[in-house]
Amino acid sequence: MTTPSPQRCALSVNVNKVALVRNTRHLGIPSVLRAAELCLKAGAQGITVHPRPDARHIRTDDVHQLAALMQAWPDREYNIEGNPFQNLMEFVRAVRPAQCTFVPDGEDQFTSDHGWDLAKDGERLRPLIAEARSLGVRVSLFMDPEPGAMAAARAVGADRVELYTEPYAAAFGSPRQAEVLQAFAQSARAAAAAGLGVNAGHDLNRDNLTPFLAACPAVQEVSIGHALVADALELGYSETVRAYLACIEAA
Ligand SMILES: CC(=O)[C@@H](O)[C@H](O)COP(=O)(O)O
Numbered sequence: 001m002t003t004p005s006p007q008r009c010a011l012s013v014n015v016n017k018v019a020l021v022r023n024t025r026h027l028g029i030p031s032v033l034r035a036a037e038l039c040l041k042a043g044a045q046g047i048t049v050h051p052r053p054d055a056r057h058i059r060t061d062d063v064h065q066l067a068a069l070m071q072a073w074p075d076r077e078y079n080i081e082g083n084p085f086q087n088l089m090e091f092v093r094a095v096r097p098a099q100c101t102f103v104p105d106g107e108d109q110f111t112s113d114h115g116w117d118l119a120k121d122g123e124r125l126r127p128l129i130a131e132a133r134s135l136g137v138r139v140s141l142f143m144d145p146e147p148g149a150m151a152a153a154r155a156v157g158a159d160r161v162e163l164y165t166e167p168y169a170a171a172f173g174s175p176r177q178a179e180v181l182q183a184f185a186q187s188a189r190a191a192a193a194a195g196l197g198v199n200a201g202h203d204l205n206r207d208n209l210t211p212f213l214a215a216c217p218a219v220q221e222v223s224i225g226h227a228l229v230a231d232a233l234e235l236g237y238s239e240t241v242r243a244y245l246a247c248i249e250a251a
């Protein structure tokens with residue numbers, strides 16, 4: 001078992017896609033619990049799930065079984081993502097994970113594809129943020145890379161923001177990469193200046209992760225699932241997690 005080094009940036013493995021494959025048969029394999037355990041043993045600092053209302057991948061049982069697993073890993077973090085106006089708060093109240101990430105997804109959305117509009121939803125979010133925090137759960141808001149929106153995230157009581165990194169991933173390797181990365185760097189700095197912790201995630205992978213973190217040193221956690229699980233199909237969970245940890249170390 002690898003004890004995670006005190007890295008600048010934590011790796012939280014999102015196991016949604018293990019559950020997606022599992023759900024295509026009634027055989028219970030691939031095991032979500034086994035995937036999480038192997039990733040933790042390899043040094044991942046956390047596990048992330050996004051139990052969507054349609055249960056397309058992570059189901060209620062998964063959330064609770066992973067919570068029980070995480071009890072055996074007190075130095076690692078459990079992060080539950082979702083829309084607090086839909087089903088997320090029932091999990092926050094029941095499980096009290098280390099962190100919850102509020103994501104403004106619609107019920108039938110293909111995947112997460114935007115951050116919060118706090119001018120529209122900030123006041124509705126405020127009491128739910130306060131409730132989660134009163135339960136001892138850190139609250140992160142899923143946000144687009146807009147430096148001017150970070151102070152508002154702090155003002156509604158969030159502990160952290162998670163920068164939605166798909167626009168960076170889409171620009172990676174193109175002439176727009178530097179320009180887009182600059183917007184993320186400015187957003188990360190603005191978030192830190194506002195007193196927020198900074199997470200990041202969506203479509204990060206072994207190619208784009210190191211340059212992203214090198215440009216955004218304030219980022220303290222990345223949650224990665226789709227590309228990491230795809231890599232694990234080829235390399236196995238242990239080697240894959242070690243490869244992602246090395247990408248973080250190289251930043
Ligand atoms: C919020 C985010 O960007 C991802 O964590 C999200 O969990 C992806 O959801 P799917 O795995 O359902 O695409």
Ligand SMILES: NCC(=O)COP(=O)(O)O
Pocket residue numbers: 014048081162200201202203204223224225226227228
């Ligand atoms: N919050 C991002 C996450 O948990 C995983 O996103 P992805 O790596 O599956 O795109």
